[in-house]
Each structure stands twice: as C-alpha cells, then as structure tokens.
Amino acid sequence: PGEFVLPEEVQANNPGFMIEARSRDTVDELIPKTGVFQSDYVPGVRKFGVSKLNYSSLVPYDIVDVLFTFTCSRPLFDGNIIYLTLPGFQTSETTVPLFGPLADYFRDSAGRFDLPANELKLEVNRTIYFSGAGAELLNPDAAPGEEIPITLGFRSLKLPGALYENDPSLLLRNSDKMSTPQSVQSSPRVGEPLEGGEVKAFMVSELSFNPMEPENPSSITLRLRPSIILYQKNTIVLHLYGFKLTSRLTFGGLVRLNRTVPVPPLYGPCGGTEAITSLPLENTPEADKFKNKVAEWNAVDWTLTLTVADERVIPNDIDTVVTIPWETGLKLPSKLSEGDGLLTIEALGSYIKREPIKRVPAVGPPKYITDSRLVFEPAEANAQSRLEFEFTANSDILPGTRIHFKLGGIQRVDPTGGDPSGHIRLSGVNAPLFEGSQGAWDNGDQLLTVVVESVTILSGRQTSFFIEQDQGFILPYAMYQTDPSLYMYIPEAGIPSAGTQTFNFTSRVNRAAKTFALSQLEYGDGDAVPYPSTISTILITLRPNVVLPQGSVIRLHLPGFQCRSARPLLSPPTTNVLDPGYKRFMTTDGIAYYGTWDAASETLDLEVSPGQRVPNDASTVVRLDADIAAFRLPPRMSQNDERLTIEVVSGQMIFIERIKLSPMVVPRTFDVSKFVYEPREALRTFRMTVTLVPTVNIAADSPIIIKLLDFRNIDRNTRSIYLTGRGAHMIEDATALWDQDAMELTLPIAPGESWAEFSELEFQIEESQGFILPRSLYKNDPRLTIRSVGNILEEPVKDSPLVGDGPYDEQQYCVYQFERGIRYHMINEAKYSTNVNRRCLSEP
Known part of the structure; x- marks a missing residue:
C-alpha cells in the first residue's frame, strides 16, 4: 500500500494507458501495445481560478x-x-x-x-x-x-x-x-512605502565577521530588524554566495548535522540529493527565537535559513542578533566589497522581498571591472553608431544579476518612430548570456541594463556584445577619449556602484572637446554695479556645446560667495519672465525651482530635472534674486576671475573650466577722502581743500555728493559754488551745486570726462564762496559723508579736522591736581600710599 501515487487528474478510459507483453529479456514482443478498454476517472485536485x-x-x-x-x-x-x-x-x-x-x-x-x-x-x-x-x-x-x-x-x-499589493504571502x-x-491573485496594498520604496523591508540587516580572513572559518554575526513582525514557521533566508563549509563534519568540538533532500533539475541535469547542514547558533536568549537554535546551510544554492520557532516572534521594534560560531567551519569567500550587493536577505511566510544586506564589511581584495572597452563605429559627431562592449570582472556574476551601463550623452531614436525607451536587441558572441538577447534602455537616464539569464559569468572571463547601428543610438557632438560620462556598475555582484567604474577605453568623438561655449555671471539688476559683501542678484547664463540630459549636474565653484539657504530658489530673468531656462532644473512641486548650495565647498549645483535637458543651441538663463536666493558677493573679485569655475559632474560630464565672463567686484570706496579748513575756526567763513582718490572709475552718470552736516552759506539762496585748483576741470563748468536744505554739495563730472580709479582729484572752495563752519565737528566726523550715485555707496569722509576746540560761553573746565611721585605714610611700621585729592572747579 502507498507504493503507487496517482497523478493529479486522470480522465475515464484514458487512451494513453497501454498494455503489452514482452519476453523476459525485453527483446521479443509477444503481444503488441494495446489500449486499456476501461480505466477509472480520477478527479483533479481542485484549483482556485x-x-x-x-x-x-x-x-x-x-x-x-x-x-x-x-x-x-x-x-x-x-x-x-x-x-x-x-x-x-x-x-x-x-x-x-x-x-x-x-x-x-x-x-x-x-x-x-x-x-x-x-x-x-x-x-x-x-x-x-x-x-x-x-x-x-x-x-x-x-x-x-x-x-x-x-x-x-x-x-x-x-x-x-504592511502588505504588498497582490502580496504573494497570502x-x-x-x-x-x-x-x-x-x-491570492489580487489584494490591495496596506501601509505607506518606506525609504526604499517598498512597504516591507529589513530596516536593519548587518553581517560582521571575526576574524575577517578570506577563505578561512569565521564567526558570523547577523543583526536584523524587519519592518513587520515575523511569526512562527516564518523563515529568514540569507543568500551568501561564495561562503563554504569545511569538509569535516566536526570542527572545533561542535558537531554539524547533515540531512539530504531531493534536488530539483534546476540545479543539475539529473537532479539528485543535496546536504542540508544544521549549524548551531551561539547559546544566547535570542537564539531561542529560532527553531532548534540552528541555522540551515544549503551548499547548492548558498543559502543560510533561520526558521522562527513555535510560539516565538521576531519583533520589528528591536534588533535581533545571533551568531554562528567559527567552530562550525563556515568559511568566508575570497573577496567581499563593503556593502556587497551579492549578499541578500529575504523573508518567507510573512513575505519580505529579497534585498541586499545593508551592511557588509569588506573582506579580501576589492571587486572591480579589471578591463572594459566601449567602441563607437563610426565615432563621429551626431552620428548614428554601432556600440561595441567588452568587459572582464574579477568576481563571479550570478544568474539574474543586472549589469548597468551608463551612457551619458548618448540618445536613441526609435527606428519606427515610437518611444526610444524599451528593449533593444543585442548581438555578438555573448549576447545569448543575457535574457532574450535583449537589454532595457532608459532614454531619459541614458542607462542600458542587461540581465544575466541562466549561467554564471565566472571571474576573469571576457564578455563581449554589441548593439547594431540600426538600433538608432546617436552620439553627441563631442566626447572625451575614455569619457567619465561612460561607465558600468554591477551592485548585485559587489562591483562598486555608479560612477566608480569608468571604462578603461572609450572612443573619442570629434576633435573638439566638450566645453561651455558661453558661461557668464552678472551681478545686480540692470546696469547696477556690484557692491562687495552685499546681497545681490546673480544672473547665470550658460550654453554648453553638447546637450545635457536629465540627471546632469552643473556645478559652479563660487569662492567667497555666501548664501543663507541650502536650496536657493531660481527665477527667470527680468528681461524675459517667460524664459523657460530656470524650469530645466529640479523642482518639488512644478512651481518652485531650486539649486543646491554647499557652504563648505562654496559650490552651487544645478541638476537637470527628469524630462528636461539643457540644449546646446540656445542659452539657458537662471536668475538668483537678491530678495529670494539672497546670495552675498565676496569682498573682491577680478574681472573674469580665474577662481570662478564651472563643470558638469554627473550625466553628460564636462571637465572643470573657468567661467568665461564675470564682472569685477572690488571695494567701491574712496581710498582717500580728505578735508582741510583754513582757518579752522567755528562759525566763520573759511577756505576748503578737498582731496579724493576713488577705487573705481567715476563717469558723468555718477555724480559725487558730499554731505556737509550743519554747514551753511552766508547767502541761503546760493546754488552754484565755483571751484578752483588743479582738479576743478573734472567738474562740469568747475561748478558744484549746493542744496542748503539737504546740506549736500553735488559734484557733476564734466561730460566726456572719466575719473580713473586710484587717480587723485584735488580742488578748493575759496572763502569768498561764503561757507561757514559749524560750531563743532569731531576729528574725522562720521556725519560728514561722501558717495557716487550708482557707483560708490555713502561712506564717512576718512580725514577731516577737529572744529570747535576753543572756549565758548558758559563752558566749564575740569582741572586735575597732579604731583610727581607717591606719598608714603608710616603707621605701625607699615607703608601705604594715598591718592592725590582732585576736584573739578565746577563742583560745589
């Protein structure tokens, strides 16, 4: 009984059932195959449709x-x-x-x-x-x-x-x-996505080894915390490719228990049996949470399985830590990268999708692409080209692994006029290694992804394939030889992530290099001049000679600049508020667009947003408004300052270069501003000598205005003040304009004249012009100011004499009695000094 097992379903009088008679040695046919006349109906196992x-x-x-x-x-x-x-x-x-x-x-x-x-x-x-x-x-x-x-x-x-949509654990x-x-075929999602985009995940998953010697036994500590509670009979499966057990069944006094289970044909042409080895956990309270306090090692598929014990749970609010001691003989692989994506974890029962273990220490030499080449044929500007790939890795690449090729700057045009993103055909000797001899192309991110089908690409094996010219890949206007915009990465095989594995060789496209044909900074609104160390509007104008696709990051190095916001908002230029340039960069809501300011490195990043691009046939203009972005200019910048640089650090990369056009930022001041009064007596007329040396040019549209607080003229109606001296000709008609109410003296520069920076201007206002000194002025009195309209901000006159230091009515004096030396008194043989008495004569 029980020797025969019926199939799931058998129809009545099945014509497939045959009977024959042969000799004992099966050579001679005695009765030919004949159909069975009658057979029972075996109802099928019920299925839920x-x-x-x-x-x-x-x-x-x-x-x-x-x-x-x-x-x-x-x-x-x-x-x-x-x-x-x-x-x-x-x-x-x-x-x-x-x-x-x-x-x-x-x-x-x-x-x-x-x-x-x-x-x-x-x-x-x-x-x-x-x-x-x-x-x-x-x-x-x-x-x-x-x-x-x-x-x-x-x-x-x-x-x-939490539950996935159509969660397979139901x-x-x-x-x-x-x-x-x-x-269950259909079920809704429960819960909001976590940081990784899934509703369920391992919040903590960490492996640590001691000792960390490659290909040697090590104690392995697992720390984990799922986002959901795992109940009895749920299993945690770690995929540990490259780990091995020593051949001995006993190691260091511990006994490993082996059992055999059937191997499906997936693992070999004939199936068979495999050893499931039970590895004892260190005897800790947390080990009690797992069945029999063991982890089961499967040597065929490199999995380590922990089954939750009956009436136990794995909590989601604290970490669970268990250790497999080194005495079990579980050996580390020959190499592991930090955070190696080859090592993964999943949960079955209360299902959590397979994901990389979040923290894995590096063991042994690093994993990397030892050789890689990308050749274009033809390698011409804007040409439709054939792409030839070749690479060799120093680690195994398993079935199902995704290999990513970032082709920054390369676009695809679908030959049928459809969406350029999607599956593309691969050709060449190794194209069948990948699923369907196809790759998945994302035209927005310019990313080619191929999936290894059913074989392991062993370390050291050269793999090559190509994409035919008829697949519609278009080269950009220019590319460097061995361009950093072109790279590959295989995180699921432990090969370092994006941007760290550039090709060893790529074809150069065009003899001209990638560059910014136009890069310009302007400060202030309209024709306003920039003032150092002040908050100012900044206008950025760019035009690269290649198209910058989504994901490209333009980085401006702005030493000495300051900004109070890490995400300064972008605006259109005031000359054309409909200019779409600023909308090519990142946004949170489709209304506010922003850049990223790093105060430590003094860099401004402008990242091209999804679905956008920076063209090479039109200028992109971005405005950083003084009232919104609030950038503060540095104290000094020379014209076209070499410290101001620009580069593209991601996507279609452009090497760092100097910003081609930028205005001068200098201290706009009067290096010398000096007044001399003769005679220097309060409340009387005087002759005034003025000496000025500006640090910037002063033209006719920037008159000089001197504030003479409490000065007055004998004739209150006097408007014109005539000037003399060697610099008077620089002033229009050698005449200054006096405003008695505002107490301001305006010096209009003569038409056609320009007062050069750091050149001295000296003139006199004679006593006959009727100016009267005030009752008192401090030395270098801050109330006396000077400015140049739209050019130099108002500032105190740097050198002016004291006025009003003589006696006047009802003035009081304070006299201090002073004696040289110190008086000493002898009291009980102790010396002490006394202060000299002092009293103001004005005191009673």
Missing part, C-alpha cells in the same frame, strides 16, 4: 471586514475545507464570524483562526457550485459563464503593519490530497 481579497480599510492595524472572492475548478462538497493563510493578521477570538449570501454554506457560519499559524479554516457544510443555477443564486449580478465568482465576508480581522489551498498553496 479566481481569488481576490478586499479590506474595508487600508490603514495598518485597523480592525476590518474582509471580502474574499473566489472560484474553484470543481464544486466544493460537504466536508471540504478551504485554508486561507493570512500572515500578520490577528483577531481577538479564534472564531471569525462570516457574512454574506455564502456564510450559511460553512459550518456555524464561522471560520476558525489558528493564531500561531495565521491560518483561517473554512469548513464547507453545503455544496457550493461555481457554474449553473446554483452559482447564479449566490451571485445574481454575475454574467453567465463557465465559472461564476462568489464572495464571502469575514468580520473583525486586524490588519498587519495563500489559498483546500483539503484535497496533493493540493498545493496558491497565492
């Missing part, structure tokens, strides 16, 4: 009603059972009330919920049909057909913390022998 779950709420941990819609390949009879596995679901009672037209078809109109196993058991007590009148009665709204879905409701189930089976679990 449709299965769907819906919840009355999608908020994690809410108490909800669940609607279960399903069909079955055959009717369900009295005594049949449906098992629904709901990982993470909870209920306050093991009896779950049912509702809906189908509720009475199940025993007690209720299901039985096995809390430890997270399994709902539904026992049928009346025949349920999925076609014909019986099914239409249960679902009158359904369209007549071969199978009519029916719906059953469950009351008061508590949702788990399982459905029935009580038929040989019935295998099926994933």
Whole structure:
C-alpha cells in the first residue's frame, strides 16, 4: 500500500494507458501495445481560478471586514475545507464570524483562526457550485459563464503593519490530497512605502565577521530588524554566495548535522540529493527565537535559513542578533566589497522581498571591472553608431544579476518612430548570456541594463556584445577619449556602484572637446554695479556645446560667495519672465525651482530635472534674486576671475573650466577722502581743500555728493559754488551745486570726462564762496559723508579736522591736581600710599 501515487487528474478510459507483453529479456514482443478498454476517472485536485481579497480599510492595524472572492475548478462538497493563510493578521477570538449570501454554506457560519499559524479554516457544510443555477443564486449580478465568482465576508480581522499589493504571502489551498498553496491573485496594498520604496523591508540587516580572513572559518554575526513582525514557521533566508563549509563534519568540538533532500533539475541535469547542514547558533536568549537554535546551510544554492520557532516572534521594534560560531567551519569567500550587493536577505511566510544586506564589511581584495572597452563605429559627431562592449570582472556574476551601463550623452531614436525607451536587441558572441538577447534602455537616464539569464559569468572571463547601428543610438557632438560620462556598475555582484567604474577605453568623438561655449555671471539688476559683501542678484547664463540630459549636474565653484539657504530658489530673468531656462532644473512641486548650495565647498549645483535637458543651441538663463536666493558677493573679485569655475559632474560630464565672463567686484570706496579748513575756526567763513582718490572709475552718470552736516552759506539762496585748483576741470563748468536744505554739495563730472580709479582729484572752495563752519565737528566726523550715485555707496569722509576746540560761553573746565611721585605714610611700621585729592572747579 502507498507504493503507487496517482497523478493529479486522470480522465475515464484514458487512451494513453497501454498494455503489452514482452519476453523476459525485453527483446521479443509477444503481444503488441494495446489500449486499456476501461480505466477509472480520477478527479483533479481542485484549483482556485479566481481569488481576490478586499479590506474595508487600508490603514495598518485597523480592525476590518474582509471580502474574499473566489472560484474553484470543481464544486466544493460537504466536508471540504478551504485554508486561507493570512500572515500578520490577528483577531481577538479564534472564531471569525462570516457574512454574506455564502456564510450559511460553512459550518456555524464561522471560520476558525489558528493564531500561531495565521491560518483561517473554512469548513464547507453545503455544496457550493461555481457554474449553473446554483452559482447564479449566490451571485445574481454575475454574467453567465463557465465559472461564476462568489464572495464571502469575514468580520473583525486586524490588519498587519504592511502588505504588498497582490502580496504573494497570502495563500489559498483546500483539503484535497496533493493540493498545493496558491497565492491570492489580487489584494490591495496596506501601509505607506518606506525609504526604499517598498512597504516591507529589513530596516536593519548587518553581517560582521571575526576574524575577517578570506577563505578561512569565521564567526558570523547577523543583526536584523524587519519592518513587520515575523511569526512562527516564518523563515529568514540569507543568500551568501561564495561562503563554504569545511569538509569535516566536526570542527572545533561542535558537531554539524547533515540531512539530504531531493534536488530539483534546476540545479543539475539529473537532479539528485543535496546536504542540508544544521549549524548551531551561539547559546544566547535570542537564539531561542529560532527553531532548534540552528541555522540551515544549503551548499547548492548558498543559502543560510533561520526558521522562527513555535510560539516565538521576531519583533520589528528591536534588533535581533545571533551568531554562528567559527567552530562550525563556515568559511568566508575570497573577496567581499563593503556593502556587497551579492549578499541578500529575504523573508518567507510573512513575505519580505529579497534585498541586499545593508551592511557588509569588506573582506579580501576589492571587486572591480579589471578591463572594459566601449567602441563607437563610426565615432563621429551626431552620428548614428554601432556600440561595441567588452568587459572582464574579477568576481563571479550570478544568474539574474543586472549589469548597468551608463551612457551619458548618448540618445536613441526609435527606428519606427515610437518611444526610444524599451528593449533593444543585442548581438555578438555573448549576447545569448543575457535574457532574450535583449537589454532595457532608459532614454531619459541614458542607462542600458542587461540581465544575466541562466549561467554564471565566472571571474576573469571576457564578455563581449554589441548593439547594431540600426538600433538608432546617436552620439553627441563631442566626447572625451575614455569619457567619465561612460561607465558600468554591477551592485548585485559587489562591483562598486555608479560612477566608480569608468571604462578603461572609450572612443573619442570629434576633435573638439566638450566645453561651455558661453558661461557668464552678472551681478545686480540692470546696469547696477556690484557692491562687495552685499546681497545681490546673480544672473547665470550658460550654453554648453553638447546637450545635457536629465540627471546632469552643473556645478559652479563660487569662492567667497555666501548664501543663507541650502536650496536657493531660481527665477527667470527680468528681461524675459517667460524664459523657460530656470524650469530645466529640479523642482518639488512644478512651481518652485531650486539649486543646491554647499557652504563648505562654496559650490552651487544645478541638476537637470527628469524630462528636461539643457540644449546646446540656445542659452539657458537662471536668475538668483537678491530678495529670494539672497546670495552675498565676496569682498573682491577680478574681472573674469580665474577662481570662478564651472563643470558638469554627473550625466553628460564636462571637465572643470573657468567661467568665461564675470564682472569685477572690488571695494567701491574712496581710498582717500580728505578735508582741510583754513582757518579752522567755528562759525566763520573759511577756505576748503578737498582731496579724493576713488577705487573705481567715476563717469558723468555718477555724480559725487558730499554731505556737509550743519554747514551753511552766508547767502541761503546760493546754488552754484565755483571751484578752483588743479582738479576743478573734472567738474562740469568747475561748478558744484549746493542744496542748503539737504546740506549736500553735488559734484557733476564734466561730460566726456572719466575719473580713473586710484587717480587723485584735488580742488578748493575759496572763502569768498561764503561757507561757514559749524560750531563743532569731531576729528574725522562720521556725519560728514561722501558717495557716487550708482557707483560708490555713502561712506564717512576718512580725514577731516577737529572744529570747535576753543572756549565758548558758559563752558566749564575740569582741572586735575597732579604731583610727581607717591606719598608714603608710616603707621605701625607699615607703608601705604594715598591718592592725590582732585576736584573739578565746577563742583560745589
């Protein structure tokens, strides 16, 4: 008994059943093959053709009603059972009330919920049909057909913390022998995506080794924290390619337990058996959370499996740490990169998708691409070209691994006029190594991804393929030889991530180098001049000679500049508010566009946003408004200052170069501003000599205005003040203009004249012009100011004499008595000094 196992389904009088008679040595045919006249019908194992779950709420941990819609390949009879596995679901009672037209078809109109196993058991007590009148009665709204879905409701189930959309861990089976679990076909997502974009993940996953010697036994410590609770019989699977066990079954006094299980043909042409080795965990309280305190090592697929013990959970609020001691003999691989993507982790039962282990230390020599080449044919500007790839890695690349090629600056035009993104054909000797001899091309990110199909690309093996010219790849106007915009990376094989593995050789395109044909900075609005160390508007104008696609990062080095915001907002130029240039860069809401300011390195990054590009046939103008972005200029910059540089550090990369046009920023001041009064007596007329030396040119449109507070003229109506001296000719008609109310003297520069920077201008205002000194002025009095309109900001006159230091009515004096030396008094043989008495004569 039990020696023969029936197949899942056998039709009645199966014509495939044959009978024959042969000799003992099977050589002679005695009776030819003849069909069996009669054979029994073996009903097939029931399958669920449709299965769907819906919840009355999608908020994690809410108490909800669940609607279960399903069909079955055959009717369900009295005594049949449906098992629904709901990982993470909870209920306050093991009896779950049912509702809906189908509720009475199940025993007690209720299901039985096995809390430890997270399994709902539904026992049928009346025949349920999925076609014909019986099914239409249960679902009158359904369209007549071969199978009519029916719906059953469950009351008061508590949702788990997270579920994927169409989560494969929601399982459905029935009580038929040989019935295998099926994933529920349709179910909604529960919970919001985490940082990585998934609703479930391992928040912490970390491996540490001691000692960290390649190809030697090591203790392996695993630290993990899933985002959801893992319950009994759930498993955590670590994929540890390259790890090995020593050949001895005993090592360091510990005994490893081996068992064999069937190997499916996937692992070899004939299948067979494999050894599952139980590795004991260090005896800690956290090891009790796992079945038998062991981890199971599978040497064929390099997996380490930890099964949650009965009546135990793996919490999602604290880390769980277990260690496999080095005495078990589990050896490290020959090399591991830091954060090696080859090592992955997943959870089964309460399903968490396979993901890279977040923290892995480096072991042994680094992994990298030892040789790589990318050749264009033809290598001409803007040409449609054939792309030839060749690479060799120093580590194995497993089946299913994605290999990424970043082709910054290369665009594709679909030959049929459709979307250029999508699958492209690969050619060449190694093209069949990749799934469907195809690659996936993202025209926006300019990224080619190929997936290794069913073989392992061994370390040191040269792999080559090419993309034919008819696939429509267009080269840019120019590319450097061995261009850093072109690189490859294989994070799932531990090869360092994006940007660190440039090709060893790439063809040069065009003899002209990539550059910015125009790069210009302007400060201030309109014709306003820039003032050092002040907040100013900055206008950036760019035109590269190659197109900069999305993801390209333009970096401006602005030494000495300051900005209070890490994300200064961008604006259009005031001369054309409809200019779309600033909208080519990053935005959060489609309204506000921004750059990224790094105060430590004094750099401004402008990243081209998805779906945008910076053209090479038009200028891109960006305005950093003084009131919004609030950039402060440096104290000094020369014209076209060599310290101001620009580069593109990502995407279509352009090497660093000097910004071609930028204005001078200098201290706009009067290096010398000096007044001399003769005679220097308060409240009387005087002759005034003025000496000025500006640090910038002063033209006719920037008159000089001197503020002479408390000065007055004998004739209050006097407007014109005549000047004398060797510099008077620089002033229009050698005449200054006096405004008695404002107490300002205006010096208009003569038309056609320009007062050069650092040149001295000296003139006199004679006593006959009627100016009267005020009662008092401090030496270098700050109330006396000078400015040049639109050129030099108002500032105090640097050198002016004291006025009003003589006596005047009701003035009081303070006299200090002074004696040389110190008086000493002898009291009880102790010396002490006394201060000399002093008193102001004005005091009583």
